[in-house]
Amino acid sequence: MKRLRAVWRMARVLWHVLVGLGTIWLAFPRLSSNQRHARVQAWALDMLACLAIKLVVKGHPPAAGPMLLTANHISWVDIVVVHAARHCRFVSKDEVARWPLVSTLANAGGTLYITRESRRDAMRVVHQMAQCLRDGDVLGIFPEGTTGDGSTLLPFHANLLQAAISADAPVQPVALQFMDGATGQISFAPCYVGDDTLLQSLWRTLCADNVQAVVQFGTPQRAEGRDRRTWATDLRETIASLRGHV
Numbered sequence: 001m002k003r004l005r006a007v008w009r010m011a012r013v014l015w016h017v018l019v020g021l022g023t024i025w026l027a028f029p030r031l032s033s034n035q036r037h038a039r040v041q042a043w044a045l046d047m048l049a050c051l052a053i054k055l056v057v058k059g060h061p062p063a064a065g066p067m068l069l070t071a072n073h074i075s076w077v078d079i080v081v082v083h084a085a086r087h088c089r090f091v092s093k094d095e096v097a098r099w100p101l102v103s104t105l106a107n108a109g110g111t112l113y114i115t116r117e118s119r120r121d122a123m124r125v126v127h128q129m130a131q132c133l134r135d136g137d138v139l140g141i142f143p144e145g146t147t148g149d150g151s152t153l154l155p156f157h158a159n160l161l162q163a164a165i166s167a168d169a170p171v172q173p174v175a176l177q178f179m180d181g182a183t184g185q186i187s188f189a190p191c192y193v194g195d196d197t198l199l200q201s202l203w204r205t206l207c208a209d210n211v212q213a214v215v216q217f218g219t220p221q222r223a224e225g226r227d228r229r230t231w232a233t234d235l236r237e238t239i240a241s242l243r244g245h246v
Contacts, residue, residue, distance in 0.1 A: 006206040012050040013206075016043075021101065024108045037087040040109050044083035048213065051205055053077070053190070054181060059217030061086035062172060066133040067220065068164045070235050071174035072243070073142035074150040075190040076198060077205065078176055081213040083109065088140035089132065091125060091160060110137075116145070122159050129163035139163075143232060147193045150178060150186055153240055158232035165223045165231075173218035173235050175242035181210035216242045 020043050028036055048055055062069075069088050071078065079090055089110035097103050097113050112128060115121040129139055143156040164171050178187040189208035192201040205211070218238055223231055 002207055006203065009050060009052055009206045010202075013047070016047055016050050017101065017105070019043075020108075021104055024104060028108060036108065037110075040083055041087040044080045044087075047080050048077075048084055051077070052209065052211065053081075053178075053205075054212045055081065055084050056179075056212050056214045057085045057217070058214065061217050062138055062220070065136040065138040066167065066169040067138045068129075068133065068161075068169060068171045069138065069140040069174050070143055070161075070171050070239070071140065071176050072153055072239055073144045073147045074176055074178060075147060075192045075205075076201060077178075077190045077213065078142070078147075079109075079140075081176065081215060082140055082174070084213075085215040085217075086138065088138040090140045091129065094121075112139075126160060126163045126166070129160065130166040130169075133163060133167035133169040143235070147191070149188060149191050149193050150176075153236055153243075156232040156236045158228040161228040161231050161235075165228060168222070170220040170222050171231070171235065172220040173238045173242060175214075175216040175218070175239045177214045177216075177243060179212045179214055181212045187211050218242050 023039060023043070031039065045055065069082065069086070071082060082088065089112060091112045091114055092106060094113040094115045096106050096111070112125060114125040132139055141160050143158070143160065144154040145157050146154065148154050161171065178190050179185070180187045187208060189211055190201065190205045192198065226234065
């Protein structure tokens with residue numbers, strides 16, 4: 001029964017992706033930016049339903065920008081989860097721009113791309129992010145730079161925080177956790193770490209029941225004289241504390 005249920009969920013996920021692509025190709029050209037954002041958030045909520053993941057939002061998402069959301073990173077599902085809780089423009093590795101279908105969805109969400117191995121490109125993206133923040137956008141980053149298993153936090157990279165400093169914009173810490181709704185323990189089903197492949201992680205997620213994606217929004221904060229490295233350390237400690245309240 002579990003396998004049959006997972007296959008049914010997979011079919012729903014694939015159909016929902018196709019519906020999303022159709023909406024992008026047919027409806028997005030006629031929609032305003034805010035209308036597109038609303039469609040992306042609604043699509044993300046429905047995608048979580050297809051995956052049988054319940055969204056639990058704690059704290060207060062930003063009502064408007066400018067805001068830089070800074071979250072820990074566990075899984076490929078994280079972007080869907082955050083979009084479902086509060087649409088934002090993510091900064092993602094440039095490889096995503098070359099992935100078939102996924103790139104179309106990412107572009108529709110307003111994704112900014114970065115070549116992580118290039119210091120020059122990092123500076124370009126920081127300037128782009130700063131301008132987006134000045135324009136009132138809500139951006140999202142994962143400062144760990146890669147996924148962890150959800151039980152601990154990796155060190156935070158500080159480079160992209162320079163955008164918030166340059167634009168004098170607030171940063172809101174966001175703690176993500178996947179929980180087993182039946183036991184209250186951490187669920188490792190959606191993890192995408194180590195030797196996991198995307199298909200293995202997806203199949204494990206589809207097979208799991210009672211998974212909750214808990215998003216804890218913290219209190220927005222400004223640099224207040226901190227350099228980006230100090231701020232990154234403080235944000236990591238704040239998110240670690242927030243995870244204790246998830």
